[in-house]
Amino acid sequence: xxxxxxxxxxxxxxxxxxxxxxxxxxxxxxxxxxxxxxxxxxxxxxxxxxxxxxxxxxxxxxxxxxxxxxxxxxxxxxxxxxxxxxxxxxxxxxxxxxxxxxxxxxxxxxxxxxxxxxxxxxxxxxxxxxxxxxxxxxxxxxxxxxxxxxxxxxxxxxxxxxxxxxxxxxxxxxxxxxxxxxxxxxxxxxxxxxxxxxxxxxxxxxxxx
Numbered sequence: 001x002x003x004x005x006x007x008x009x010x011x012x013x014x015x016x017x018x019x020x021x022x023x024x025x026x027x028x029x030x031x032x033x034x035x036x037x038x039x040x041x042x043x044x045x046x047x048x049x050x051x052x053x054x055x056x057x058x059x060x061x062x063x064x065x066x067x068x069x070x071x072x073x074x075x076x077x078x079x080x081x082x083x084x085x086x087x088x089x090x091x092x093x094x095x096x097x098x099x100x101x102x103x104x105x106x107x108x109x110x111x112x113x114x115x116x117x118x119x120x121x122x123x124x125x126x127x128x129x130x131x132x133x134x135x136x137x138x139x140x141x142x143x144x145x146x147x148x149x150x151x152x153x154x155x156x157x158x159x160x161x162x163x164x165x166x167x168x169x170x171x172x173x174x175x176x177x178x179x180x181x182x183x184x185x186x187x188x189x190x191x192x193x194x195x196x197x198x199x200x201x202x203x204x205x206x207x208x209x
Contacts, residue, residue, distance in 0.1 A: 011112060013071040014057045020047055020093055021075045029083075036088070044092045051096030058103040069110040069133060072100055077117030079141040086121045094125050101130030112158070118142045127152055135159050161200060167192045172199035 023046065024032035036043050058070065076083055076093070101111045110132035118141040119126065119134075126134075136159030137143045145160045161167065161178055168191040175196055188197065 009068055010066050011069040011071050012063055012067045013073070014054060014061070019050065019054075019072075019074040023047070023050070024083075036084070040092075047092050048096050051100060055096075055100050055103045058100065058107070061107075063107075067109065069112050070104045071112045071114060072097070072104075073112075073114030073135075075117070076115050077119050077141075079117055079138065081118050082121050086125075089122050090125060094122070094129055097126075098129040105130060110156070116141070123152075127155065132156060133158055136163075138162070138164075140164050163188065163192065167196050167200070170196065172196060175199040176203045 023043075027035070032043075054072070074093075076089065082089065104111045111130055112133035112135055113126060113131040114135045116136060116138055118138075120142065132154075133156040134148070135157075137145055137148065137157050139145070139160060139162045145157055148155065148157055161175070166175060166178060167188070172195055176199055
């Protein structure tokens with residue numbers, strides 16, 4: 001991707017029906033859990049329907065060639081593990097996500113998967129489904145970038161700079177020491193001092209990672 005576009009790599013996120021996290025956000029996590037227990041087939045159909053709509057949007061898109069990756073995010077985990085069982089994800093989430101990855105790859109683009117938290121229980125499945133980039137890679141959630149690189153050398157890692165403790169409360173020098181794979185471990189927030197963000201930014205410019 002760097003060969004094609006230099007230091008700036010453009011991506012795109014398709015608007016459309018909310019993904020899985022959008023569904024349980026709409027009704028509330030507790031209510032969604034009841035629906036999942038009482039009417040699993042309906043929940044499954046709703047998830048597949050939404051994936052079908054997103055796949056159609058991808059297939060009918062006319063994006064410029066400069067867009068090299070598609071962001072298909074879905075927050076599915078806490079810092080300690082998945083929101084739901086691996087069995088649920090393998091049955092109801094991953095088949096649709098695999099079709100989505102296939103649609104993006106047919107266009108010659110990469111798939112960025114975004115989810116905060118600890119994804120280890122289904123990361124093999126996500127990689128098999130076709131993800132190419134993983135974001136944000138939360139170190140304090142157990143997502144060790146060195147272990148990720150060892151297990152999945154083909155996976156492009158984005159993020160890895162802890163935004164829970166390091167960026168808000170660390171010193172600029174501590175941040176400089178960590179800036180190897182560049183990007184915060186999720187969105188920057190108001191607790192991050194300006195000097196700490198600038199330490200991150202300036203280290204990138206100094207070393208041109």
